[in-house]
Amino acid sequence: MKLVTAIIKPFKVDDVKEALRSLGVQGMTVSEVQGFGRQRGHTEVYRGAEYTVDFVPKVRVEVLADDADAAGIVDAIVTAARTDKIGDGKVWLTPVENIIRIRTGEMGHDAL
């Protein structure tokens, strides 16, 4: 099993959600995060004093998937989140040892 983690632009969340839903993905977790990659931060001005803010607001999307489905999910996220401008974010895969559904105690594939 795999954990697909994506960092995307906040206004792309709906597009990504729809893309995953149409793949049949059953659930996802999103969180508001901040960070930086190659995209520069921005400048804010308070009473004439300029400040740089390095961290850019992003959304982290996490999806648990079967090994066989992971590549399709990555493709869907990449397609939906791409704007071809800097700051589109990243997607990565992490191997997952086990998954447990809390309500039923189901494990592994059954818990997906």
Added chain:
Amino acid sequence: MDTGDTAWVLVCSALVLFMTPGLAFFYGGMVRSKNMLGMLMQNFFSMGLVSVIWVLVGFSLAFGPDIGGGLLGDFSFAGLADITNADFGFAAPLTIPALVFVAFQMMFAIITPALITGATADRMKFAGWVAFLGAWSILVYSPVAHWVFSPGGWLFELGALDFAGGTVVHINAGIAALVLVLVIGKRKGWPGEAMPPHALPWTLIGTGILWFGWFGFNAGSALGANVTAASAFMTTNTAAAAAMLSWLAVEKLKTGHATTLGGASGAVAGLVAITPCAGFVNPMAALAIGLIAGVVCFLAVQLKFKFGFDDSLDVIAVHLVGGITGSLLLGVFANEAVGGLLAGGEASLLGKQFVAVGATLAYSGIVSFILAKIIDKTIGLRCTEDEEASGLDLSQHAESAYAAGEFGSMGRVG
């Protein structure tokens, strides 16, 4: 000169000024968090620009001696020169200093264009708004205020009634909002994408400030501390309360819930509808006007989905539809002294109300459209797609409403 009247209208002027920041928070709570400061600024800025315009030429164009035909005032009072002993032509002379009248009317001039900003929320370019606001204040607000509020104005002479601004304020701003929305276009993602209010507590605070300030708006329009002011005070509160109840009742029936935003919206709809009527109706009529306005404005919110115009915060449903509702209902519910239909008056008052509503819609609609088109082609009315995506706070003002920089990543430049 009456000291009691003077004190009351001075206080009312301050109350009406307070409505503009109230409106800013009413709207601000409804936008997405990335646009909070943008929304606040579009409103606050009106207190800056329109105040200056009002002193320089705005007041004079609205209340100066008529240039002919009841269409516009002249420049006699530009810079508020030679104004101390002016009487502005009222049949019953003002019992307050001329400058108090100037101040009171200024606060109306400030909030009226600010009402428009709710319709174009989340996508207007600040520079475009600055240009539109200034031009609109001079070319639309002052003329319409002259027609209706100045004794030399043609609608005033016709006998159309508007106690505190149903036509001048709400219909005027409402039709301008519709025109601006059509020129500027929909927000990216509307109507498919959810754009829920980011902080309704702000909206409720704003509603409270608006309601409070509206006593200045309506009861102050009596221009004295007298029976008319008392009547307007009670009708204002009654209509707001009744409209809150009727909006919530319909909402509960149609959606299953009575919401805080519904309660706030209903109250504002009632306040809008009672504005033209406040000093001309009795409390039971105010109750009826409020109940009707709450239902009509609630239903009018659906218009934007039906016709596909993105009136972000329902300025058209609340101010345009609410203003028309109140202005026309005045012809029905006005008390005996004024001659509404139900008080045995003739239909001619209702006819005059139709003329006033129609003239405001036509003039404000056309001039607002021309201004919007000119500004859109030159300065630009709408921010870029990237600016819209990152939000107005950062893109237009280089600030954050809710300090994202507190992470400690912020460095001083230079």
